[in-house]
Amino acid sequence: MAPKEDSIPELNRVIHERIRLGIMSILSAHEAKTFTELKELLKTTDGNLSVHGRILEDSGYIKSEKAFVDRKPLTVFYITAKGKKAFMDYLVKLKEIIRQ
Amino acid sequence: MEREEIIKNVNYIEEVIHSSNRYTNVSGIAGIISGALALIGCFLSYSILSSWNVMSGPVKNEKNIIMLIAIWLAVFVLAGAAQIILTIYKARRMEILPWTKLSRQVIFALVPALLAGALLTLYLIDRGQIEYIPGVWILLYGVGIAASGMFSVIAVRVLGWAFILTAIIPLFILPEYGILFLGLTFGIYHIIYGIVVAVKYKG
Numbered sequence: 001m002a003p004k005e006d007s008i009p010e011l012n013r014v015i016h017e018r019i020r021l022g023i024m025s026i027l028s029a030h031e032a033k034t035f036t037e038l039k040e041l042l043k044t045t046d047g048n049l050s051v052h053g054r055i056l057e058d059s060g061y062i063k064s065e066k067a068f069v070d071r072k073p074l075t076v077f078y079i080t081a082k083g084k085k086a087f088m089d090y091l092v093k094l095k096e097i098i099r100q
Numbered sequence: 101m102e103r104e105e106i107i108k109n110v111n112y113i114e115e116v117i118h119s120s121n122r123y124t125n126v127s128g129i130a131g132i133i134s135g136a137l138a139l140i141g142c143f144l145s146y147s148i149l150s151s152w153n154v155m156s157g158p159v160k161n162e163k164n165i166i167m168l169i170a171i172w173l174a175v176f177v178l179a180g181a182a183q184i185i186l187t188i189y190k191a192r193r194m195e196i197l198p199w200t201k202l203s204r205q206v207i208f209a210l211v212p213a214l215l216a217g218a219l220l221t222l223y224l225i226d227r228g229q230i231e232y233i234p235g236v237w238i239l240l241y242g243v244g245i246a247a248s249g250m251f252s253v254i255a256v257r258v259l260g261w262a263f264i265l266t267a268i269i270p271l272f273i274l275p276e277y278g279i280l281f282l283g284l285t286f287g288i289y290h291i292i293y294g295i296v297v298a299v300k301y302k303g
Contacts, residue, residue: 025113036195070192
């Protein structure tokens with residue numbers, strides 16, 4: 001999966017990972033998704049999603065909040081403006097590489 | 101090689117977004133309850149008319165017409181309430197948000213067809229052709245559900261099309277037995293749909 005670092009140097013390494021790419025794709029298409037929903041859509045585990053979610057949060061690309069559905073607390077993820085821009089830039093880079 | 105990997109990534113983005121664009125929080129239990137309410141409405145209608153044939157009894161009796169409309173309005177309101185409550189309950193259980201852009205699309209796709217049904221009902225009452233009211237509702241509810249289904253799972257689209265196709269009979273062949281077809285579609289079809297959804301989508 002991981003390509004040679006120097007072969008495509010301009011790709012954003014934070015986004016260029018399968019689970020993180022999945023999270024960014026879904027959150028760029030929806031206003032919000034819960035932890036459980038992301039886990040099921042990406043067919044991954046609690047641990048895996050937590051780790052990759054944290055990396056994206058630390059980069060300021062997404063943020064998480066507690067929401068309440070009928071008084072039950074749920075972790076909800078949103079994309080930030082910075083994250084949206086980073087994801088769009090990433091897509092532009094992908095297009096450039098394909099065109100080469 | 102690198103190019104292939106990029107293409108794989110693009111396909112993955114597309115696939116993930118596509119699967120996240122389906123509304124899957126459908127409540128089978130609400131479908132079964134709606135069906136049961138429609139069957140009750142069907143038998144109450146029969147008890148008022150003392151016949152399945154709306155043209156046989158005192159069809160021009162204004163009181164009967166008002167009673168029939170009240171019964172089916174109550175069925176609609178109770179079924180709608182069951183739908184809302186059970187959808188929120190299911191969202192809570194499945195740990196998802198009940199009110200999102202996707203759920204709004206599912207609801208608003210249904211609205212134009214329901215408004216058209218209400219307008220045509222008034223038109224048919226005005227023209228004294230009340231026997232066509234059930235067929236109109238079966239058709240337009242089907243249209244609304246088929247439209248909603250574009251944002252949701254296949255069971256919803258199948259339900260919508262089953263209504264649309266069935267509507268042909270009460271509209272063109274047996275309008276005077278419309279209430280029986282209300283029972284078949286809003287009753288039996290909803291119950292079958294509800295069971296399928298409950299089994300396939302965990303409730």
